[in-house]
Amino acid sequence: MRAQIEVLALLQLVDREIREQTGLKQGLLSELQTKETEIEAKKREVEALTALLAEREKLRQEKDRIFQDEGKKIMDKRMRMNRIKNIKELQALQREIDQIKQRNIELEEALIQIMVEIDGIKGNIKAKEAEMAQIQSEWQQKRQEMQSQISGIDRAVSEAATRRQTIASQVAGDLISRYELIFSRRGGTAVVEVAGGICQGCYMNIPPQLWNEIIKSDKVHLCPSCQRILYCRPSAEQEKTA
Numbered sequence: 001m002r003a004q005i006e007v008l009a010l011l012q013l014v015d016r017e018i019r020e021q022t023g024l025k026q027g028l029l030s031e032l033q034t035k036e037t038e039i040e041a042k043k044r045e046v047e048a049l050t051a052l053l054a055e056r057e058k059l060r061q062e063k064d065r066i067f068q069d070e071g072k073k074i075m076d077k078r079m080r081m082n083r084i085k086n087i088k089e090l091q092a093l094q095r096e097i098d099q100i101k102q103r104n105i106e107l108e109e110a111l112i113q114i115m116v117e118i119d120g121i122k123g124n125i126k127a128k129e130a131e132m133a134q135i136q137s138e139w140q141q142k143r144q145e146m147q148s149q150i151s152g153i154d155r156a157v158s159e160a161a162t163r164r165q166t167i168a169s170q171v172a173g174d175l176i177s178r179y180e181l182i183f184s185r186r187g188g189t190a191v192v193e194v195a196g197g198i199c200q201g202c203y204m205n206i207p208p209q210l211w212n213e214i215i216k217s218d219k220v221h222l223c224p225s226c227q228r229i230l231y232c233r234p235s236a237e238q239e240k241t242a
């Protein structure tokens with residue numbers, strides 16, 4: 001059993017390595033995800049502005065068409081004025097012309113406002129596109145670096161997994177299960193050394209009686225306070241027995 005626990009301690013080294021690498025990979029993946037989401041959001045901003053621009057352009061065209069039509073109406077009415085001799089009809093026609101003119105002044109103001117707005121939107125789109133191009137080119141570089149880091153991690157983990165299998169094959173299945181449960185519940189430390197009568201997992205004193213049992217009996221002993229599997233190195237045993 002003692003030999004088995006020593007093998008478990010080796011297994012733990014490999015498992016910590018895998019755990020650390022997996023954590024690094026998760027960090028990288030979440031960083032990738034965050035950045036991609038950020039870039040997507042910027043793309044959607046540009047899309048929304050482009051849609052707004054199209055809508056404003058359409059509005060400008062509509063108002064411009066009305067403006068032109070009204071201008072034609074004024075010309076028509078002026079031609080009619082040349083043919084009318086009745087003063088009252090002339091006055092009525094003049095009023096109509098004045099009304100159209102007034103409406104056209106308002107239309108012109110609205111048109112100018114829309115054009116100013118369109119210029120603003122165009123400038124905004126241009127700035128955002130430039131910003132996005134910058135972010136994307138920087139990101140492309142960084143993403144490649146991160147992806148090759150991830151590939152490196154995958155290789156390291158797969159290599160460690162092979163090593164793990166070799167080591168694990170030397171330990172009984174039920175002891176492995178017990179170890180794995182403690183490993184996951186106790187933050188990646190399932191097997192701990194007892195040094196100077198102290199558990200190196202939680203730094204609590206091991207009762208002398210238990211300490212003697214660990215040395216003498218060939219059983220699995222758990223730390224009374226942190227419930228980890230205890231073991232002691234042969235040199236430590238010698239110290240104690242000497």
Ligand SMILES: [Zn+2]
Nearest residue numbers: 199202223226
């Ligand atoms: Zn402990």
